[in-house]
Amino acid sequence: MQVVELYVTEGCGLCKEVKKLLKEKQRSTPFELKEILLHPDHPKYNEYFLSVPVVVVDGTHELRAVTTEGDLSRAIGEAPKPSASFYAGKFLEALGMVTVAFGFVYGLLGDMWMDLYFFLAGIGVFVLGRMLEKRDQRRLERMRNALAETSNATLPSA
Numbered sequence: 001m002q003v004v005e006l007y008v009t010e011g012c013g014l015c016k017e018v019k020k021l022l023k024e025k026q027r028s029t030p031f032e033l034k035e036i037l038l039h040p041d042h043p044k045y046n047e048y049f050l051s052v053p054v055v056v057v058d059g060t061h062e063l064r065a066v067t068t069e070g071d072l073s074r075a076i077g078e079a080p081k082p083s084a085s086f087y088a089g090k091f092l093e094a095l096g097m098v099t100v101a102f103g104f105v106y107g108l109l110g111d112m113w114m115d116l117y118f119f120l121a122g123i124g125v126f127v128l129g130r131m132l133e134k135r136d137q138r139r140l141e142r143m144r145n146a147l148a149e150t151s152n153a154t155l156p157s158a
Contacts, residue, residue: 002031002081007054009038015053018067022055025072031057060144082136089132096126 006022008015022033038045038052048054051064061075103118 004031005034005056007036007048009052018053085132086136089129092129096122
């Protein structure tokens with residue numbers, strides 16, 4: 001799932017507007033929204049303070065100051081998204097945990113062998129799901145790095 005970070009300061013009217021736009025966008029496009037309050041001890045304070053609100057999409061797209069709905073949609077749409085294998089992996093992880101739970105129930109009922117079969121099958125399904133999820137996370141990380149490199153390469157030199 002995409003992560004959208006919103007850097008804000010206290011009393012910022014534009015920050016509230018952008019947060020409202022992001023909440024509306026979240027209804028149609030699923031992403032995790034993290035609101036980060038900037039304060040003088042924050043590591044990004046000097047970089048972002050004069051240009052709040054700052055929206056960072058998956059660490060690759062950065063929008064500063066006044067942000068329109070079109071800019072937000074474009075940045076969220078261009079950021080790499082998880083594939084079907086990521087969601088299949090999440091499903092298999094959950095299925096593995098449920099299978100292990102059924103194994104424990106059979107164990108409580110006294111059926112030791114059925115308990116073992118469910119437990120081993122649940123562990124296997126969970127591990128398969130975790131492998132699918134991690135593989136897709138590595139793919140996304142490579143895509144984000146490539147996107148960040150291309151956006152850094154296109155910036156004009158000072």
